[in-house]
Amino acid sequence: MVQAVIDPQLRPSLADTAYLSLRDRLLTLEIRPGDPLNDEALAKEFGFGRTPVREALKRLEADRLVMTYPRRGTFATPVEVTDLAYISEIRSQLEPLAAARAARVASLAARRHLVSLIEQVRTFDASTATVRETLRFDAEMHRGIYAAAGNPHLEDALIRYDNLATRIWCLVMDRLPGLAGHLHEHVALLRAVVDGQEQRAAELAALHVEGFESAVRAALFAV
Structure with a gap:
């Protein structure tokens, strides 16, 4: 052999x-x-x-x-929930920038990788996956877009802030409904990038960050 x-x-x-x-x-x-x-x-x-x-x-x-x-x-390091607003403020600017840039400049290989992620998310069962598996898959989708944007400095910054956001997410994950829905939000965003729709990709990325912050805040301050 x-x-x-x-x-x-x-x-x-x-x-x-x-x-x-x-x-x-x-x-x-x-x-x-x-x-x-x-x-x-x-x-x-x-x-x-x-x-x-x-x-x-x-x-x-x-x-x-x-x-x-x-x-x-x-x-x-401590996880400071008060940092959520600061992290989201940065991500709300950089995530749409990366998504729009990826839609504009992504290579054929990068677009094929994003298509494969779309197929994977459609079959991903968040109800049976472990926390680590769910977070790893979520990160893989984000990082696929960051890499496709073709700007290593932007990619590095986004990975760091996405990591910090993930730690806050983990604090309230047991109080967040619809993890599957959160993951499936990526499908439209990934598709917009693959299809070269810059404005739509940017808008969906901004909505994703906004939705994440709102969901975490609701979980944090739920009575």
């Missing part, structure tokens, strides 16, 4: 592996806000040295997902 040869350049580094694992756990609040992250303990958990873990923690600090204090250590 012939085994496929994997290009070493495509393999994630140890630092990438640690970063992605810790990022997912921070986003889903599996690592709770304020929890300490000890590089030695994490290195033992991952089964490799402390250097890749330290590199991962530095990236997570740049993402504002952890904070490091001299002589105290590294901790998961």
Whole structure:
């Protein structure tokens, strides 16, 4: 049997592996806000040295997902619901910009990827999926649009703010009805991007951010 040869350049580094694992756990609040992250303990958990873990923690600090204090250590950042308005203010400007730009400049390969996401969301069963699976799929749709926009600086900024929004979402996820509906909202947005409808893509992206903030606020202040 012939085994496929994997290009070493495509393999994630140890630092990438640690970063992605810790990022997912921070986003889903599996690592709770304020929890300490000890590089030695994490290195033992991952089964490799402390250097890749330290590199991962530095990236997570740049993402504002952890904070490091001299002589105290590294901790998961708090989730401040008061930040929701600030995050939404930024996302309401950048998400439509990315969607419109993606509709205008996305490559054929990027549009094909978005079409595949449309097909996936139509069959995705949020009622049986885990929280991590739901959040990962939601992020994949957003990041598909960010990547299709072809502006790495815009993509980087949006990923960071989407991560911060996700942590707030996780605080109230058990009080949010219709997760399937939230995911299916992406279909029209993805289709607008694929079809090159700049204005419609921007409008739908803005509505999506607005709807997210309204839903989270309603859950936060429900009696």
